[in-house]
Amino acid sequence: MLPEFPWLSLVIWLPIIGGLAVIANGDKNAELSKRIALGVAVAAFAVSLPLWFMFDASTAAMQFVERADWIPAIKVEYSLGVDGISMPLILLTTFITIFVIIAGWDVVTYRPSYYMGAFLIMEGIMVGVFSALDAILFYFFWEAMLIPMFLIIGVWGGPNRVYATIKFFLYTFFGSVFMLIALIYMYFQADSFSILDFHALPLGMTAQVLIFIAFLLAFAVKVPMFPVHTWLPDAHVEAPTGGSVILAAIMLKIGGYGFLRFSLPITPDASAELDGLIIALSLIAVVYIGLVALVQQDMKKLIAYSSIAHMGFVTLGFFVVFAIVRHTGSADGAVMGIEGGMVQMISHGFISGALFLCVGVLYDRMHTRQIADYGGVINTMPWFGAFVVFFAMANAGLPGTSGFVGEFMVILATFRADFWYALLAATTLILAAAFTLWMVKRVIFGPVGNEQVAALKDLNRREALNLGVLAVATLAIGIWPKPLVDVMEPSIVHLVEQVQVSKLATAGVHVDAGAAVAAELVQMTPAD
Amino acid sequence: MQSIYLLIVLAPLVGAIVAGFFGGRIGRVNAHRVTIAGVGLSAVLSLAVLVGFMWLDLQSFNGTVYTWMVADGMHFEIGFLVDRLTALMMATVTFVSLMVHIYTIGYMADDEHNWPHESLAGRNSYQRFFAYISLFTFSMLMLVMSNNFMQLFFGWEAVGLVSYLLIGFWSTRESAIFANLKAFLVNRVGDFGFILGIAAIGMYFGSMDYAEVFAKAPELAETQIAVFGGVSLMTLICILLFIGAMGKSAQVPLHVWLPDSMEGPTPISALIHAATMVTAGIFMVARMSPLFELSTTALSFVLLVGAITAFFMGLIGLVQNDIKRVVAYSTLSQLGYMTAALGASAYAAGIFHLMTHAFFKALLFLAAGSVIIAMHHDQDIRNMGGLRKYMRITWITALIGSLALIAFPGFSGFFSKDAIIEAVGDSHVFGSGIAWLLLTVGAFVTALYSFRMYYLVFHGKPRMDEHTRHHLHETPWVVTVPLIALAIPSIFIGWFTVEPLLVNNWLGDAIYVKPEHDSLHHLAEHWHGQLAFIAHGMTALPFWLAMAGLALATFVWFFLHQKNPDIDARLQRAAGPLTRLLDNKYGFDDFNQKVFAGGGRGLGQLLWQAGDRALIDGAVVNGSARMVGYVAGVMRHLQTGYLYHYAIAMIVGLVALLTLFVAL
Numbered sequence A: 001m002l003p004e005f006p007w008l009s010l011v012i013w014l015p016i017i018g019g020l021a022v023i024a025n026g027d028k029n030a031e032l033s034k035r036i037a038l039g040v041a042v043a044a045f046a047v048s049l050p051l052w053f054m055f056d057a058s059t060a061a062m063q064f065v066e067r068a069d070w071i072p073a074i075k076v077e078y079s080l081g082v083d084g085i086s087m088p089l090i091l092l093t094t095f096i097t098i099f100v101i102i103a104g105w106d107v108v109t110y111r112p113s114y115y116m117g118a119f120l121i122m123e124g125i126m127v128g129v130f131s132a133l134d135a136i137l138f139y140f141f142w143e144a145m146l147i148p149m150f151l152i153i154g155v156w157g158g159p160n161r162v163y164a165t166i167k168f169f170l171y172t173f174f175g176s177v178f179m180l181i182a183l184i185y186m187y188f189q190a191d192s193f194s195i196l197d198f199h200a201l202p203l204g205m206t207a208q209v210l211i212f213i214a215f216l217l218a219f220a221v222k223v224p225m226f227p228v229h230t231w232l233p234d235a236h237v238e239a240p241t242g243g244s245v246i247l248a249a250i251m252l253k254i255g256g257y258g259f260l261r262f263s264l265p266i267t268p269d270a271s272a273e274l275d276g277l278i279i280a281l282s283l284i285a286v287v288y289i290g291l292v293a294l295v296q297q298d299m300k301k302l303i304a305y306s307s308i309a310h311m312g313f314v315t316l317g318f319f320v321v322f323a324i325v326r327h328t329g330s331a332d333g334a335v336m337g338i339e340g341g342m343v344q345m346i347s348h349g350f351i352s353g354a355l356f357l358c359v360g361v362l363y364d365r366m367h368t369r370q371i372a373d374y375g376g377v378i379n380t381m382p383w384f385g386a387f388v389v390f391f392a393m394a395n396a397g398l399p400g401t402s403g404f405v406g407e408f409m410v411i412l413a414t415f416r417a418d419f420w421y422a423l424l425a426a427t428t429l430i431l432a433a434a435f436t437l438w439m440v441k442r443v444i445f446g447p448v449g450n451e452q453v454a455a456l457k458d459l460n461r462r463e464a465l466n467l468g469v470l471a472v473a474t475l476a477i478g479i480w481p482k483p484l485v486d487v488m489e490p491s492i493v494h495l496v497e498q499v500q501v502s503k504l505a506t507a508g509v510h511v512d513a514g515a516a517v518a519a520e521l522v523q524m525t526p527a528d
Numbered sequence B: 001m002q003s004i005y006l007l008i009v010l011a012p013l014v015g016a017i018v019a020g021f022f023g024g025r026i027g028r029v030n031a032h033r034v035t036i037a038g039v040g041l042s043a044v045l046s047l048a049v050l051v052g053f054m055w056l057d058l059q060s061f062n063g064t065v066y067t068w069m070v071a072d073g074m075h076f077e078i079g080f081l082v083d084r085l086t087a088l089m090m091a092t093v094t095f096v097s098l099m100v101h102i103y104t105i106g107y108m109a110d111d112e113h114n115w116p117h118e119s120l121a122g123r124n125s126y127q128r129f130f131a132y133i134s135l136f137t138f139s140m141l142m143l144v145m146s147n148n149f150m151q152l153f154f155g156w157e158a159v160g161l162v163s164y165l166l167i168g169f170w171s172t173r174e175s176a177i178f179a180n181l182k183a184f185l186v187n188r189v190g191d192f193g194f195i196l197g198i199a200a201i202g203m204y205f206g207s208m209d210y211a212e213v214f215a216k217a218p219e220l221a222e223t224q225i226a227v228f229g230g231v232s233l234m235t236l237i238c239i240l241l242f243i244g245a246m247g248k249s250a251q252v253p254l255h256v257w258l259p260d261s262m263e264g265p266t267p268i269s270a271l272i273h274a275a276t277m278v279t280a281g282i283f284m285v286a287r288m289s290p291l292f293e294l295s296t297t298a299l300s301f302v303l304l305v306g307a308i309t310a311f312f313m314g315l316i317g318l319v320q321n322d323i324k325r326v327v328a329y330s331t332l333s334q335l336g337y338m339t340a341a342l343g344a345s346a347y348a349a350g351i352f353h354l355m356t357h358a359f360f361k362a363l364l365f366l367a368a369g370s371v372i373i374a375m376h377h378d379q380d381i382r383n384m385g386g387l388r389k390y391m392r393i394t395w396i397t398a399l400i401g402s403l404a405l406i407a408f409p410g411f412s413g414f415f416s417k418d419a420i421i422e423a424v425g426d427s428h429v430f431g432s433g434i435a436w437l438l439l440t441v442g443a444f445v446t447a448l449y450s451f452r453m454y455y456l457v458f459h460g461k462p463r464m465d466e467h468t469r470h471h472l473h474e475t476p477w478v479v480t481v482p483l484i485a486l487a488i489p490s491i492f493i494g495w496f497t498v499e500p501l502l503v504n505n506w507l508g509d510a511i512y513v514k515p516e517h518d519s520l521h522h523l524a525e526h527w528h529g530q531l532a533f534i535a536h537g538m539t540a541l542p543f544w545l546a547m548a549g550l551a552l553a554t555f556v557w558f559f560l561h562q563k564n565p566d567i568d569a570r571l572q573r574a575a576g577p578l579t580r581l582l583d584n585k586y587g588f589d590d591f592n593q594k595v596f597a598g599g600g601r602g603l604g605q606l607l608w609q610a611g612d613r614a615l616i617d618g619a620v621v622n623g624s625a626r627m628v629g630y631v632a633g634v635m636r637h638l639q640t641g642y643l644y645h646y647a648i649a650m651i652v653g654l655v656a657l658l659t660l661f662v663a664l
Helices: A007-025 A030-053 A086-103 A112-131 A135-144 A146-156 A161-190 A195-200 A205-222 A231-238 A241-266 A268-294 A299-328 A334-366 A382-395 A402-417 A419-426 A428-443 A461-479 A482-500 A504-510 A512-524 B002-055 B084-107 B125-145 B149-167 B174-205 B210-220 B233-248 B257-263 B266-275 B277-287 B296-317 B323-343 B347-374 B392-405 B412-426 B432-458 B466-471 B477-503 B521-525 B530-537 B541-563 B567-575 B577-583 B585-636 B643-663
Strands: A063-071 A076-082 B061-071 B074-082
Touching: A007 A030, A007 A063, A007 A076, A007 A086, A007 A112, A030 A086, A030 A112, A063 A135, A076 A086, A076 A112, A076 A135, A086 A112, A086 A241, A086 A334, A086 A461, A086 A482, A112 A135, A112 A146, A112 A241, A135 A146, A135 A161, A135 A195, A146 A161, A146 A241, A161 A195, A161 A205, A161 A231, A195 A241, A205 A241, A205 A268, A231 A241, A231 A299, A241 A268, A241 A299, A241 A334, A241 A482, A268 A299, A268 A419, A268 A428, A268 A482, A268 B585, A299 A334, A299 A402, A299 A419, A299 A428, A299 A482, A334 A382, A334 A402, A334 A461, A334 A482, A334 B061, A382 A402, A382 A428, A382 A461, A402 A419, A402 A461, A402 B149, A402 B174, A419 A428, A419 B174, A428 B174, A482 B061, B002 B061, B002 B074, B002 B084, B002 B125, B074 B084, B074 B125, B074 B149, B084 B125, B084 B266, B084 B277, B084 B347, B084 B477, B125 B149, B125 B266, B125 B277, B149 B174, B149 B233, B149 B257, B149 B266, B149 B277, B174 B210, B174 B233, B174 B257, B210 B233, B233 B277, B233 B296, B257 B266, B257 B323, B266 B277, B266 B323, B266 B347, B277 B323, B277 B347, B296 B323, B296 B432, B296 B585, B323 B347, B323 B412, B323 B432, B347 B392, B347 B412, B347 B477, B392 B412, B392 B432, B392 B477, B412 B432, B412 B477, B412 B521, B412 B530, B412 B541, B432 B541, B477 B521, B477 B530, B541 B567, B567 B577, B577 B585
Parallel strands: none
Antiparallel strands: A063 A076, B061 B074
16 A cells, blocks of 8 residues: 555554653543553554555565664664564554553552653664564663653652662663673774674684673563573562563563574574573573462562563573584474464563553552462452463463464474473473462462452453453464464565574685684683 | 354354353243254254255365464364264264253252352353353364364364363352362373374374374374384374363363263253263264274383273272262263273274263263252262152163163163273283273172162161152253153163164274274174173173173162161272272372372472572572672772872873783
């Protein structure tokens, strides 16, 4: 229809400008601010829909491309575009933000317009991260994301929010500094900041390993992967409900997205060399974190740990490709692993978002997140109980819900790589069911725990709408994942082809300087 | 045909949705009407399909309903495979389900009394119960009608979900929500194996579709893979799949959830935990016969697990005093018989017993439920006695169910169980000798516990309190009609189906048996009609052992009990250590509770406290923060405030940097 229409810019800047407008309107007329915020969120979702409906699912090429000079002196461009990997994540972002706005409607009383504004700005920035095709633009959005989230936790957070925000900020900032160095290094090699140029850039092994590690530090913190995960439970516990939802549903996905957009295509040889590390960390996430989740006393911490375990499946699916090729001699199944990881990311967005909303529903009423303070909630909140059981089952990967699809695909793919990997991964069937349903048993079922529980009121219309729509989304993907997977397929097939082509053969010829610098860098690192 | 099959599956789902979401609005009567209409439609159509296969030469159907997903070139589809095996399962499932739906009208009529007065979860619990059992019927049909492994797993887990919801139906009872969590987790242990089996199939067969997998299986029969130091691919796949069956069909050691599942309302004990869901594992193995036939190791494993379950779980039934638990252990034991039949490659006999058992065990459970209603929800058989005078229909139907269960000649259970024991005797896989012995002696145990319960409940002097006795009366027609409707097939179904199923190979292509494994050929070759089969059975050891059990039970709990009402307790005391062993259920529960539940929590606690909090957060994260603080404290001394100190530092730094640049 209008392929040259700047849809992506619209999806990025509409919520940012809308968010600023909401903040400008201020709290004097908070009701109006909220309405504007909701209107903006819905509009942003509406303008993101063409990305889905006008998307050409037969090609791996970037679509909805926009290019403009930004800082010509160092060839930084304002360059946007999406493929089958980023487009679904953008829709997830615009979709989830609506529920965050609705969920905050009544319960945020302290400066509500700033709260809503922060989330809208956050939304635009996250869409920017997913659509940036220029490394500096990406980095700009990547770091910008920290500011609203820092404020959201710092201003609307719980009693220990200062520790949590600083931990969150330092952890993620620590990771991203190395990424910036890697990006600048590649700029000097490629004479461009275009991410697609980086994909084509030949690199020697040492350079690849260093770049891989730099990216790993940035992305592993975001995902988060063991052992750099401990900021997440603290951040969740202190964050307001909306913050937790955005954190779990979308921000974590940016780490996963980074692996697909940067690590795998830019450093395929290093990825192939170091995939054992990622697989090991992923399996630790599934087993170790699953066990840790079991003993959590705080519902938000429990779901936070559950997120880490589920994200372990994502990274496992992404990096199992090389082990498959080594074991079977063919890449059959590799596409399924990465697609499984992607589906898991989308699904986890719905499910963890919904679970955090559920905790928010309880917290708003009783101001505690301790499992021990509840019991028998279903006696006073039967509809809410039904939703919790549904999302808990989805979290445990029940077939028919989206939670099953990604796990199933990743297990199928992992089995091709190694029986033992698959065996460890499949323990999630037991562990996820154990930690989720044990919580449900203690919180939802049983006799009424105390007088406060006895006085609880069931979901109001707004909460029911939120959870209901997320439940429908969870079911829809569980019952018919085909449209989602079809959209991704060409891009992921292309990615798997990319990672199988070594960059080493051409590296020596083209870029001697790169190898030299890499060699020096190696001498400076104590690891070597 | 596809639209008819679709209708069979979806009618109960629609009923479940209407009763589940709009139960409060449409009221109780409309809720049970709509669900019964849905399941009734399913049952009628399923019977029609079965009739079609029996007499109208209906052809097997294998087709896709929709494509669920295409990933990496692999097609995942939702579709139906309806052959004779499926048709038999469909008819059994929907018929028992329909009976249970009708029965539930009576059983759950006063369900509000089971909830605390103020509990909102107790509102509309009647409608919700109907929604759940209809949802179960949908899930079970999806499972048995599937034509691929993915959908099989969907149905597999969906019936598990409904089972979870129904065991914990009375969610204010601690014992119920303990039992449902336990059931789900133990089943998940089975599913853990199951999904790995499916993943193995995905890898080596490149397809989820039954037909494609079975067609390719012989090619891969000799494939070895390098796991566990080299193992045959088929053995690995079959044992992994069978671990799933062990969970769902409650085979030792994954049986521990089934007795506890009796916390659920009795109608679902009959439907889910006796007649249908727990037989999903049996059905699955029979469906996978083209794979299992390729691994004698797996068959042997199946056979031994089944025989062990059959014998040792039956023994526990002897010491139970809760009427439902006696029947539950009997279910475990009978599932063991079915499993053993599969291991002996007598798939048809296993399916045959599955069907007869579905009728007589559903009957026994519903009769137990009828007794429980009359006893005002007291389930302890020590408080019963003499009920035959008060509840004639329940008494007679329970007697019929018990006779079928102990394989009394002519009753349906006789044909199926006798065939299993004979087949195991004719089997040559490793362990068939010991399995045969366990199953044969099991016949004695079965008769003993069945008639212990029967006599304690229906005969002797009434032992309940005066108030309860005063109110004793037969239950309403919605309860007794299903009892009668199930009693009829419990008597006759074996007589009419033994010949086609076991002799004429009615199941046909649905099941594959290697000629050298065929343990039913002996029976088929010497077939001279039902009467001859009965006569032959009456000369064999299992029959005499069963009669001995019946006689002993009659002597102890009918005759001795009249003089010594506490004979049961005295016997148990006399048996001392044996009773304790059985009371503790061989220690499985304690072991699981301590090692797996306790161990899991302990390990989680350890990893969290030592790993996350002490090591990562304590030492590394906060440690580096402290380190920064410490270094900053040291560095602060460098800031002396004297300008010349800074000037010197700058000059030194500049020189150093310049040297570095020049050197490069």
